[in-house]
Amino acid sequence: MAPVVLAGRYRLEAPLGSGGMAEVWRAVDERLGRKVAVKLLHPRALPPERERFLLEVRALSRLFHPGIVQVLDLGEEEGRPFFVMELVEGGTFDRLGPFEEGPEGDAILRGAEEVMEALAHLHAQGILHRDLTPKNILLTREGHPKVMDFGLAYLLQESRHLTRTGYTLGTPTYMAPEQAKGLPLTPKADLYSFGAVLYRTLTGRPPFEGENDQAILFQHVYEEPKPPEALNPAVPRAVGEAVLALLAKHPEERPSHPGLFRGVLAGFQALRLATPRAGASRSGHYPFAPEPRRLALKGRVDLGGEAAWPGEMVYAGGRVFLGVGRSLVAVDLLTGEVARVALPDEVTAPPVVRKGGVYVGAWDGRVRRFRGQSLEWSAETGAEVTAACLVVGERVYVGSRDGTLYAYEKDRPLFRFRAGGHLSASPTFYRGMVFVGSEDGWLYALDPKDGGVRYKVRTGPVHAPVAGYKGVLYIPTWQGEVYAFDPLSRETLWSVALEGEIWGGLAVGEEHVYVAGWDGVLRALDRLTGEEVWSLEVGKTTAGLAYAQGHVYAATEEGRLLAVDRRGQVVFEASGLGPVQVPPLPLPEEVLVVSLSGRLYRFGVG
The missing domain is CATH 2.130.10.10 (YVTN repeat-like/Quinoprotein amine dehydrogenase)
Known part of the structure; x- marks a missing residue:
């Protein structure tokens, strides 16, 4: 079977993943001889899905930050839009954990700092991610995180109708309480989601687990998570406190400054x-x-x-x-x-x-x-x-x-x-x-x-x-x-x-x-x-x-x-x-x- 080549340039090699809206492929840019990732809309995608797909391209195209995956090209093949991204091959963010003393613990804290900086850039551009999960924060081979998968991204000035028609979109395990309740979202919702990602990375388990999505969402809204050090005693208390601050029930209580983990890392390195x-x-x-x-x-x-x-x-x-x-x-x-x-x-x-x-x-x-x-x-x-x-x-x-x-x-x-x-x-x-x-x-x-x-x-x-x-x-x-x-x-x-x-x-x-x-x-x-x-x-x-x-x-x-x-x-x-x-x-x-x-x-x- 002949390989699929998009736009006469991007040869698809192997599938990397598939969702309800699109599929992602490992590919080779034959013009430049480099490996890339291609996200291709499903052929039977509905109009709202096509709109969200194009919204993701617009969101990514205006972001230039080392902590955010970069869009390299945009095209269409037989009526199916696609866009080309840099290929990030180091695995998902939670693979850095659970927390251990030594260089590995340092890597989690450095990664947390880099993601916080990427989110600050994202929010400064008026964009909310709305679906931060471990699989949406990938690692380079050198261990640096990159935020990706902006399929649910919310452009504050361009897509308000999406929040009214689809407020439950997202992943329950990492969803902020206000998102679970269908309330208007601010950048603090992404910070909560990242706090949940960090909790899983540090301890090996998410902050809340349940038999179904509703049980998990109920806990996000009404229950307090255990301190991370209760699940993994290697987690320093200062690190656990910083994560719990991100998981505050009320958005205004969540710290947003990018250097949240900088001081914790410096103190931990001194202990090391x-x-x-x-x-x-x-x-x-x-x-x-x-x-x-x-x-x-x-x-x-x-x-x-x-x-x-x-x-x-x-x-x-x-x-x-x-x-x-x-x-x-x-x-x-x-x-x-x-x-x-x-x-x-x-x-x-x-x-x-x-x-x-x-x-x-x-x-x-x-x-x-x-x-x-x-x-x-x-x-x-x-x-x-x-x-x-x-x-x-x-x-x-x-x-x-x-x-x-x-x-x-x-x-x-x-x-x-x-x-x-x-x-x-x-x-x-x-x-x-x-x-x-x-x-x-x-x-x-x-x-x-x-x-x-x-x-x-x-x-x-x-x-x-x-x-x-x-x-x-x-x-x-x-x-x-x-x-x-x-x-x-x-x-x-x-x-x-x-x-x-x-x-x-x-x-x-x-x-x-x-x-x-x-x-x-x-x-x-x-x-x-x-x-x-x-x-x-x-x-x-x-x-x-x-x-x-x-x-x-x-x-x-x-x-x-x-x-x-x-x-x-x-x-x-x-x-x-x-x-x-x-x-x-x-x-x-x-x-x-x-x-x-x-x-x-x-x-x-x-």
Whole structure:
């Protein structure tokens, strides 16, 4: 069958979707040799549908904004009008979620800011969208959102009759209360719809669900949605509050300024300095680092004790926290002052900083939360605490040496889960589940509320934390295998068997998964396929890796600190540090590394 070519130029390749009014095709502009999208009116479309179709073209043609899909051409083929748009192939907006700590959470907030700016431009042109849904906000391959599908667009000065004859047009799941009631609409209706889209993106569920459209519309009009953090505890409260503000019942209460999420994002990125490895997704992906080629040793600090595996440094509020011997140590990076809190036994789990409190586990089987020098809370587990606890919202998850995961909520016991082997790796919160890697060779996916097992997957013994990034879990096993696993479809995407045990955490970058182990080799694996991109002899590695600004940082048992670029080229190296078992810590102005003997080295620029 000969391919369909519109206007002698646009060759239709494959259908992308179809509605009651029109169908959308992937096509090739044969004149320019580029891929495009073509929206073609159905041959039996009724006059009102034809009018709405042409209205969409008029609406789009007057909009020029990077957050709005662009019209490239308009034509007609055998009496059927069509228009040509840029092709957006990154999926729907809600594919960015659910919300996770790290770069993925940042991407949702940046996307929300860009959509808010696009809506401000849309409304400034006197246009209402009236049908914002996840499928009407598409993502470019780079992750930037573009608003599209203006089939129900309302031009304030040109189509008032459409609101009188079709006020229920739209999608009930995302419809503003005033739209559900058939009242006159303002730009605030689009803001409500986008709030509902964001709610679904953050939590994985829309704000209201029901057996039919009327049940959903009733809730939009009369009921309040649950806070997003009640469905997904990883959602920061400030983010949830911003979304609930958009979902206000009364239009005048909804904030319309494009920068609504800008301040939230800035504050969240500041928090993220402390959490890329000690955070919920444990990706080892840090947001900032200085140019490594300009690094030089700027100072040393004696911490007064041994800093051993599985210790980690955590930054918050200008200070770095680390377990050293029987003490929780805090180093003020401005003054160099070292403060310590004495514990009755060895610190055996990396600290976690949340809301001004520092959680730390010890060999005596207790996890404690300190604020400054003061003990705020402690909990007894059944055995030694050998992994960093997981703090998600008000919940604290603690793994112990006897294979039990303890969960607390606001300092009260929530549940206990018993795995089949020791828990040496810190739990990971991802895609709404708590993942626990055990030395019995299983990865358990738990319900975060009650500890029920959603499923379990055979992996092999796990000593290092599982990393989550871009919807995939990257699982390192002690025996040297690395798995890429989709936690929702439960499919193994790829697996690689490496030489030597893996003790420290992976680092995940935009393109590569970085792994180093006891065989002395640092490897970059293609994040999508698992194929080895490059390898580099660095020395035996116990410490986890860190990734920031296009470079992976590794520290070895031979006392080397290296910064390696995406191509596998060493761009910075320091040696003679003594054995290192704690992951390097990239910060905006410096990179920190601490030796097994407890000496903190500060490498800065200048």
